[in-house]
Amino acid sequence: GAVVSQHPSWVICKSGTSVKIECRSLDFQATTMFWYRQFPKQSLMLMATSNEGSKATYEQGVEKDKFLINHASLTLSTLTVTSAHPEDSSFYICSAELGSHSNTEAFFGQGTRLTVV
Amino acid sequence: SQQGEEDPQALSIQEGENATMNCSYKTSINNLQWYRQNSGRGLVHLILIRSNEREKHSGRLRVTLDTSKKSSSLLITASRAADTASYFCATTKTSYDKVIFGPGTSLSVIP
Numbered sequence: 001g002a003v004v005s006q007h008p009s010w011v012i013c014k015s016g017t018s019v020k021i022e023c024r025s026l027d028f029q030a031t032t033m034f035w036y037r038q039f040p041k042q043s044l045m046l047m048a049t050s051n052e053g054s055k056a057t058y059e060q061g062v063e064k065d066k067f068l069i070n071h072a073s074l075t076l077s078t079l080t081v082t083s084a085h086p087e088d089s090s091f092y093i094c095s096a097e098l099g100s101h102s103n104t105e106a107f108f109g110q111g112t113r114l115t116v117v
Numbered sequence: 118s119q120q121g122e123e124d125p126q127a128l129s130i131q132e133g134e135n136a137t138m139n140c141s142y143k144t145s146i147n148n149l150q151w152y153r154q155n156s157g158r159g160l161v162h163l164i165l166i167r168s169n170e171r172e173k174h175s176g177r178l179r180v181t182l183d184t185s186k187k188s189s190s191l192l193i194t195a196s197r198a199a200d201t202a203s204y205f206c207a208t209t210k211t212s213y214d215k216v217i218f219g220p221g222t223s224l225s226v227i228p
Binding site: 032034036042043044045046049091093095097099104105106107108109110111113 | 147148150152157158159160162165205207209212213214215216217218219220221
């Protein structure tokens with residue numbers, strides 16, 4: 001089946017630094033990818049929709065200048081957490097849809113656990 | 118914003134019993150998916166049910182969908198301790214659309 005690969009699976013960074021998370025569709029092209037964030041004991045919340053070749057669409061309350069999204073190719077989207085702070089510590093996960101017409105299915109990456117110290 | 122609600126929020130049962138989790142959503146959907154997530158880990162896809170389907174089975178899992186009531190249920194039969202996890206329903210409104218997750222049900226299966 002289709003695979004979405006996310007890297008790194010975990011990262012620890014110092015407060016004030018930036019962290020880049022990669023999301024790749026391994027055996028299919030994805031013009032659209034999605035980024036989610038999950039805080040402990042909570043559900044996954046959509047952060048933004050990543051569109052290949054154009055600007056990302058951010059959900060209300062998500063700072064676009066803090067969470068930079070680049071979707072430069074049909075198989076790669078990146079999320080950069082800029083000037084990270086401890087409150088940005090979370091589980092970040094991406095997804096891409098595969099299918100045709102009305103029969104599509106979402107495939108998720110393994111997730112990235114970010115800890116800002 | 119999240120699509121709907123799940124109940125119960127937490128469920129604790131004895132090994133061997135059946136577990137039923139319910140999910141409601143607010144808008145029309147293209148499909149509904151159920152996922153499992155072990156603590157601190159990634160998502161495991163369980164079942165996808167399309168809007169024109171009413172019931173699907175996969176092993177010990179049974180999912181129903183009632184589009185008139187905008188609700189779905191996940192039944193796990195003969196539960197095992199390894200089934201302990203959080204379970205999320207998730208919906209898409211159209212194809213190639215974002216997935217919206219419910220708040221999830223935390224299931225504990227006691228050996």
